[in-house]
Amino acid sequence: MEGSMEVCKEFFNLPAEEKEEYVSDEISYGKAWLYTGTVKYDAEKNQNWVDGLGHLCYPVEETINSWPNKPPRYREVIAEYAVGSKKLSQMILELIAQGLGLEKGYFAGKLSDGHTLVVNHYPKCPDPSLTIGLKEHHDPTVLTTIQQNVCGLHLFVNGKWLAVDPLPNAIFVINGYQLEVISNGRLKSALHRVVTNAEADRTTISYFINPGDGESVIEPAKAVLSDGNPPKFRAFTYSEFIKKKMEVDGESALAAFRL
Ligand SMILES: O=C(O)CCC(=O)C(=O)O
Numbered sequence: 122m123e124g125s126m127e128v129c130k131e132f133f134n135l136p137a138e139e140k141e142e143y144v145s146d147e148i149s150y151g152k153a154w155l156y157t158g159t160v161k162y163d164a165e166k167n168q169n170w171v172d173g174l175g176h177l178c179y180p181v182e183e184t185i186n187s188w189p190n191k192p193p194r195y196r197e198v199i200a201e202y203a204v205g206s207k208k209l210s211q212m213i214l215e216l217i218a219q220g221l222g223l224e225k226g227y228f229a230g231k232l233s234d235g236h237t238l239v240v241n242h243y244p245k246c247p248d249p250s251l252t253i254g255l256k257e258h259h260d261p262t263v264l265t266t267i268q269q270n271v272c273g274l275h276l277f278v279n280g281k282w283l284a285v286d287p288l289p290n291a292i293f294v295i296n297g298y299q300l301e302v303i304s305n306g307r308l309k310s311a312l313h314r315v316v317t318n319a320e321a322d323r324t325t326i327s328y329f330i331n332p333g334d335g336e337s338v339i340e341p342a343k344a345v346l347s348d349g350n351p352p353k354f355r356a357f358t359y360s361e362f363i364k365k366k367m368e369v370d371g372e373s374a375l376a377a378f379r380l
């Protein structure tokens with residue numbers, strides 16, 4: 122874990138000219154994308170105090186050539202991190218399937234074979250009262266894992282923002298919108314945000330688990346439904362969800378599929 126954090130920090134410490142080739146306002150399959158504020162900078166009213174680097178991660182052998190090759194150890198170290206993150210999320214999803222009473226392997230395969238890694242780099246901010254690192258949001262994922270070692274992440278719990286302070290060698294796990302739908306609302310997706318900090322730069326590594334194929338159907342799992350627990354969401358394809366999410370912000374994306 123430490124090695125992966127190091128190479129991510131090293132990437133953001135490269136001179137601007139060396140990072141420039143990755144700058145893009147499109148999420149792309151052929152090459153890592155680097156952005157500031159948000160991927161679509163011009164389309165946003167308010168910008169986040171963050172620089173982000175994203176790339177696909179699965180399968181590693183097929184995506185690795187799209188990753189940055191600077192610093193020189195980036196690919197080797199992140200390949201190991203991606204393999205570990207995949208294993209961890211598969212294990213967590215298997216336990217979630219068990220807990221929900223779903224068949225073994227419910228999430229394996231199409232529901233979880235799209236993996237994106239995003240490195241969020243929040244430079245220290247002269248006046249944190251004026252900016253937010255990442256505005257409040259739910260992840261449009263099935264599951265997200267986050268590695269962090271500097272404070273900044275907040276979670277909205279019982280009407281209040283709570284700081285999620287880093288623990289050594291811990292990975293923070295967030296339920297995404299798709300898990301909320303599949304569990305028919307039982308596993309709520311977590312509302313979270315990142316605040317800025319005047320003392321230190323903060324770098325985090327998010328690993329997003331999604332359906333790889335936009336045509337994958339997301340719906341409340343049959344096994345969680347009953348006469349007393351009818352479906353709260355209609356079935357939709359993952360690409361339909363992402364399209365809606367781009368049109369409307371936050372909670373209203375999920376609301377569009379609520380029954
Ligand atoms: O940087 C963090 O702590 C959280 C990042 C996050 O929420 C995201 O990438 O969706």
Ligand SMILES: [Fe+2]
Nearest residue numbers: 258259260313
């Ligand atoms: Fe997030």
